[in-house]
Structure formats: structure tokens, C-alpha cells
Amino acid sequence: MLTLMHDVVVIGAGLSGLRVAIELVDACDVAVVTKVHPLRSHSVAAQGGINAAFGPSDTWQAHAFDTVKGSDYLADQDVVELLAKDGPRAVIENERWGTAFSRTEDGRIAQRPFGGAGFPRTCYAADRTGHNLLHTTFEQATRKGVKFYNEWFATSLVKSGSGVCGLTALEIPSGEVHPISAKAVVIATGGYGRIYARSTNALINTGDGCALALDVGVPLKDMEFVQFHPTTLYGSNILISEAARGEGGLLFNSKDERFMKNYAPSAMELAPRDVVARAIQTEINEGRGFENAYVHLDIRHLGKDRIAERLPGIREISIHFADVDPVDRPIPIQPGQHYSMGGVDCDKNGTTVLKGLYSLGEAACMSVHGANRLGGNSLLETLVFGRIVGVAVKDYLKTTGRVEKSNLGGGLRRTTERMQALLSKGTGQSPSVIRSELCSMMNQYVGIFRDSQGLSIALNMIKSLQERSRKMTAGCTDSRFNYALIRALELQNMLQLAEVTAVSALAREESRGAHSRTDFPKRDDQRFLKHTVVTKTKGRLVVGYKPVNLGMFQVKEREY
Ligand SMILES: Cc1cc2nc3c(=O)[nH]c(=O)nc-3n(C[C@H](O)[C@H](O)[C@H](O)COP(=O)(O)OP(=O)(O)OC[C@H]3O[C@@H](n4cnc5c(N)ncnc54)[C@H](O)[C@@H]3O)c2cc1C
Numbered sequence: 001m002l003t004l005m006h007d008v009v010v011i012g013a014g015l016s017g018l019r020v021a022i023e024l025v026d027a028c029d030v031a032v033v034t035k036v037h038p039l040r041s042h043s044v045a046a047q048g049g050i051n052a053a054f055g056p057s058d059t060w061q062a063h064a065f066d067t068v069k070g071s072d073y074l075a076d077q078d079v080v081e082l083l084a085k086d087g088p089r090a091v092i093e094n095e096r097w098g099t100a101f102s103r104t105e106d107g108r109i110a111q112r113p114f115g116g117a118g119f120p121r122t123c124y125a126a127d128r129t130g131h132n133l134l135h136t137t138f139e140q141a142t143r144k145g146v147k148f149y150n151e152w153f154a155t156s157l158v159k160s161g162s163g164v165c166g167l168t169a170l171e172i173p174s175g176e177v178h179p180i181s182a183k184a185v186v187i188a189t190g191g192y193g194r195i196y197a198r199s200t201n202a203l204i205n206t207g208d209g210c211a212l213a214l215d216v217g218v219p220l221k222d223m224e225f226v227q228f229h230p231t232t233l234y235g236s237n238i239l240i241s242e243a244a245r246g247e248g249g250l251l252f253n254s255k256d257e258r259f260m261k262n263y264a265p266s267a268m269e270l271a272p273r274d275v276v277a278r279a280i281q282t283e284i285n286e287g288r289g290f291e292n293a294y295v296h297l298d299i300r301h302l303g304k305d306r307i308a309e310r311l312p313g314i315r316e317i318s319i320h321f322a323d324v325d326p327v328d329r330p331i332p333i334q335p336g337q338h339y340s341m342g343g344v345d346c347d348k349n350g351t352t353v354l355k356g357l358y359s360l361g362e363a364a365c366m367s368v369h370g371a372n373r374l375g376g377n378s379l380l381e382t383l384v385f386g387r388i389v390g391v392a393v394k395d396y397l398k399t400t401g402r403v404e405k406s407n408l409g410g411g412l413r414r415t416t417e418r419m420q421a422l423l424s425k426g427t428g429q430s431p432s433v434i435r436s437e438l439c440s441m442m443n444q445y446v447g448i449f450r451d452s453q454g455l456s457i458a459l460n461m462i463k464s465l466q467e468r469s470r471k472m473t474a475g476c477t478d479s480r481f482n483y484a485l486i487r488a489l490e491l492q493n494m495l496q497l498a499e500v501t502a503v504s505a506l507a508r509e510e511s512r513g514a515h516s517r518t519d520f521p522k523r524d525d526q527r528f529l530k531h532t533v534v535t536k537t538k539g540r541l542v543v544g545y546k547p548v549n550l551g552m553f554q555v556k557e558r559e560y
Pocket residue numbers: 011012013014015016017033034035036037038040041042043044045046047048049050051129130152153154155188189190191200201202204205207208209239338339360361362363375376377378379380382
């Protein structure tokens with residue numbers, strides 16, 4: 001066992017974690033802990049693009065307005081202002097670092113229309129934008145000498161008094177757990193979409209950082225707001241980017257009807273994701289889908305050349321995973337879980353209630369997306385707030401002295417006990433069985449449409465799965481590269497986050513953005529224009545609320 005020491009430890013090497021580390025590396029000793037190689041972080045899978053108000057008639061105010069309206073007025077408007085104002089700078093910075101954006105004829109960064117946006121505002125690198133951004137940002141972090149602990153799994157945060165003093169992490173290749181002391185810790189662990197069976201997320205998106213924060217008394221905010229992407233490939237739920245509709249793709253039901261006219265007559269296929277996902281699911285539920293499971297996304301009219309230039313990844317995915325060449329046939333699609341609007345409760349600087357603990361990116365809830373995120377705003381969030389949170393952490397370091405390391409021993413002991421419990425039992429419940437029951441149940445009862453009865457069933461089932469998980473065995477006792485153990489540790493986190501999601505959803509008796517209650521179909525600003533915050537006190541979840549920062553735009557009914 002090593003006792004490691006850094007000024008700052010960033011957990012997560014996606015775009016958020018890397019951008020924070022780049023901001024910090026010249027000022028202090030920063031290290032990044034990541035459970036997979038940085039280039040395998042889910043950011044690499046982002047397809048459609050990144051928003052920035054560059055266009056001649058586009059403005060940051062228009063971008064801010066679209067974001068707030070898209071959020072169903074739950075986003076904090078001061079945070080949205082930062083995102084929209086800093087967008088063009090953040091994109092240019094990454095372009096100068098080396099990202100090869102697609103171009104217009106006259107050489108400017110090309111932009112495509114995206115859902116809920118008043119202008120073509122989404123900059124892209126074909127349909128592999130995340131791949132380009134992540135590789136570029138990782139190169140910069142490496143060039144600047146950021147220290148990486150690749151394939152290290154963060155297992156707990158450690159507190160000292162009212163602040164954080166470090167963490168423990170399992171070195172996956174050796175199986176050893178190490179304490180790491182730090183004056184500040186940044187949670188950039190991404191989303192928790194894998195608590196759902198049908199998800200576009202990487203299998204590693206299990207929300208570990210959110211669960212670690214909850215465990216040390218930091219609230220999770222707005223966890224009921226789970227984004228379902230309208231177009232995921234039927235069968236595998238691999239994402240078919242919104243770029244396909246941005247480029248002109250059309251949706252048809254089994255009656256060959258462009259049904260979006262009945263749901264969003266002006267925006268049609270380019271309404272925000274919550275609206276389109278509900279429309280598709282309604283068509284399927286009411287018998288106008290194909291095989292009761294999917295509808296068609298048609299891009300044939302774009303022609304082979306345009307598809308090859310703008311949507312090459314989408315074509316490959318459709319051919320390899322659905323045996324459909326979209327040049328000749330429509331793509332079978334259905335909605336699937338895509339993004340976690342909720343996360344670690346923090347302000348616009350990433351500051352949490354625990355001194356020295358920061359969060360950003362998909363793991364965090366600042367809240368810039370409110371009840372529904374607009375496509376292209378999440379990649380932007382990682383870069384804009386990566387810099388801002390980095391600056392805030394630098395300021396914090398100026399005011400902190402040495403950290404108290406004595407508590408790290410306690411953290412180490414607790415983690416070791418938790419692992420031993422999973423390793424020592426010869427036979428017991430299988431994590432893969434519990435995981436698959438959890439995920440299907442979440443789709444069924446905490447999916448696109450919810451009601452009090454279903455949510456109560458979900459909560460009971462989660463409790464019983466949690467009970468069974470106490471008798472869980474990893475099933476493999478190897479120390480080196482024990483991925484069975486990693487999956488079991490992740491599952492404990494997932495069960496916790498599923499419970500917070502269901503508890504928050506049950507308490508919010510209204511429909512807003514992605515949270516659609518069939519028993520409370522209307523938005524209720526009187527009772528619920530507020531953020532949900534869930535804290536864990538003595539092992540129990542407690543639901544509370546926080547005001548929304550309004551100010552720039554008046555709260556109105558959404559129409560598209
Ligand atoms: C298929 C897909 C397409 C998307 N397309 C777009 C798009 O076109 N435009 C857009 O704006 N957004 C898009 N998004 C959303 C966007 O890509 C993500 O929200 C964003 O990239 C998240 O970045 P992040 O750095 O916060 O997290 P991630 O990139 O998910 O990185 C999380 C990091 O945390 C680490 N980690 C997690 N748990 C632990 C642990 N216990 N110990 C150590 N390390 C840990 C992981 O190793 C990883 O490095 C898409 C998302 C998906 C799933």
C-alpha cells in the first residue's frame with residue numbers, strides 16, 4: 001500500500017476531469033484518478049456536437065433563452081448565463097488545441113440545427129465530436145504533465161471535520177487499496193444512465209461519484225430528471241444522434257404518418273428531447289409503432305454523399321447493429337435513457353457543502369440543464385465549467401493549509417471491509433442478476449411516463465434488491481484485475497442512485513421537462529418551481545427543496 005499525496009485529486013478523466021486538470025496543473029500538484037483509460041471515458045462517444053452562439057445573427061442571450069426554455073424553467077439562470085457567454089471562447093480554445101471541426105465552404109466551423117435551438121448553433125466534427133474533443137483535450141493534459149492513475153477505482157471520500165481530506169482508491173491491476181490525501185477533491189465521474197436497461201451510456205456510467213458524495217453527507221439534486229433520447233437503435237439502444245434530425249431526418253409511425261405534427265407542430269422533429277421522446281413512446285403505446293416497439297427515422301432523402309460526409313458513424317452503426325443501411329431503408333428507433341440532469345448538488349463554481357469538495361460535468365447538478373437538457377449543451381458544460389471550477393479550486397487552495405491525514409486510515413479500513421464482504425462469501429447473490437432486475441425495473445416504473453403507484457412499486461423493489469445485495473458475492477477472489485469485484489462495487493452505487501431517483505420522482509407531484517407524471521400531467525410552478533435535494537442522514541434518505549435562480553427570463557408555458 002502506498003500513501004499518496006496531492007494538492008488536488010480529480011476523480012474522472014472525461015472531458016470535465018481533463019479540463020479541470022489542465023486549468024490546475026501549472027498552479028499545483030494535481031492528479032487524475034480514473035477507472036478506465038481516459039480515452040475510454042463516455043465523452044468519447046458523443047456524436048452530434050457542441051453548442052456555441054457564433055452565427056451572425058445568433059447571440060449568447062438567444063442561446064441562454066433556448067436553454068432556459070428547454071429546461072422547463074428549472075435551470076439556474078445565472079449558471080446558464082455563464083455557459084452561453086463563454087461558449088464561443090471554450091470552443092475556439094479547443095479548436096486551437098487541435099480539434100478538427102467540420103467546416104463551411106468559406107472555412108468557418110460548421111454548425112447544424114439541434115432540438116429546441118432557435119439557430120443552427122451546434123458545432124460538430126462529422127458525427128464523432130466527442131471523439132475529437134476528448135483526444136485533443138487528453139493530448140493537452142498529457143503535454144502539460146498531468147499525473148494520471150489509470151484503472152484506479154475511487155471507493156470512498158474521506159472527511160476531516162467539515163472538509164474533505166482525501167479519498168481511497170482501488171488499484172485495479174494489483175487489487176490494492178490506497179489512501180490518497182488531498183486538499184481538494186473534484187468529482188467528475190459522469191452520469192449514472194446504466195441504472196436503466198435501455199441506455200445509450202457506456203457500461204461504466206454507474207454514477208460512482210454521486211454515490212460517494214451522498215455517503216459523506218453531500219446532497220444530490222434533481223435526480224428525478226432523467227433524459228430519454230428519442231432516437232436510439234432498436235435492439236441495442238446505441239445512440240442515433242440528434243444530428244440525424246438536425247440534418248433533416250424525419251420520423252414516421254407504422255401508418256406512414258409524420259406524427260410529430262400532432263405534438264410539436266412548429267418545431268416538428270426538432271422539438272426538445274423530452275417532447276420527441278414522449279411523442280414516440282405515445283405512438284408505440286397506442287399501437288402505431290412497428291412490432292409494438294419502435295418507429296422509423298428516415299434519412300434516405302439526404303442522399304448517400306451527404307450521409308457519408310455528415311453522418312458516417314450513424315450509417316456504420318445502423319449497418320453493423322441493425323443490418324439496415326440508412327441510405328436505402330429507414331432506421332428502427334425507440335427512446336432510451338441518455339443523460340442524467342441530476343447529480344451532486346453544487347453551485348456555479350462547482351462548490352459543494354463539504355469544504356474542498358467540488359463537482360462538475362454530468363456527475364454534477366449546477367443546475368444548467370434544469371428539467372431537460374438541450375443536445376449539444378453537455379459537451380459545452382464540461383469545457384466551460386472545467387475552466388471555471390479549476391479557477392475556483394486554485395482560489396480555495398490559497399486559503400487552505402495542510403490537510404489532516406489521520407482520518408484516511410478509517411476510510412481505508414471501511415473500504416477494505418466492504419471489499420472483503422464481497423470477496424469472502426463462497427456463495428451468495430449474483431451481482432449480474434440483481435443488476436439486470438434493477439435495470440429492467442427502472443425502465444418499467446421510473447421511465448418516460450411515471451405515476452405514484454409505479455414509483456412506489458419501484459421503491460419497494462429497490463429496497464428488496466438492496467437487501468439481497470447485502471448477501472452478494474463477487475464470485476471471483478483474484479486480486480489482480482478483479483472486474484467481478486468492480487461490477488459488484490458499482491452495483492452498490494447504482495442501487496443507491498436508483499433509490500434517490502425514485503424517491504425524488506415520487507415526491508415531485510407535477511410534470512416538468514423529462515419528468516412526466518401521468519397522475520399529475522401539468523407543470524405546477526406554485527408548488528414545484530424548485531430544486532429537489534436529497535440527503536442521506538443516518539442511512540435514510542431525506543427529501544428537501546431549494547429555490548431556482550431566476551432573473552433573466554420570465555417563467556412561461558413552453559410551446560414548440
Ligand atoms: C452516446 C452519447 C452521445 C452523446 N452526444 C453528445 C453530444 O453530441 N453533445 C453533447 O453536448 N453531449 C453529448 N452527450 C453527453 C456528453 O457526452 C456527456 O454528458 C459528457 O461527455 C460527460 O463528460 P464527463 O467528463 O462529465 O463524464 P465522462 O466522460 O462520462 O467521464 C467520467 C469519468 O469518470 C471516471 N470514473 C467514474 N467512476 C469512477 C470511479 N469510481 N473511480 C475512478 N474513476 C471513475 C471514468 O473513468 C471517466 O473517466 C452524449 C452522451 C452519450 C452517452
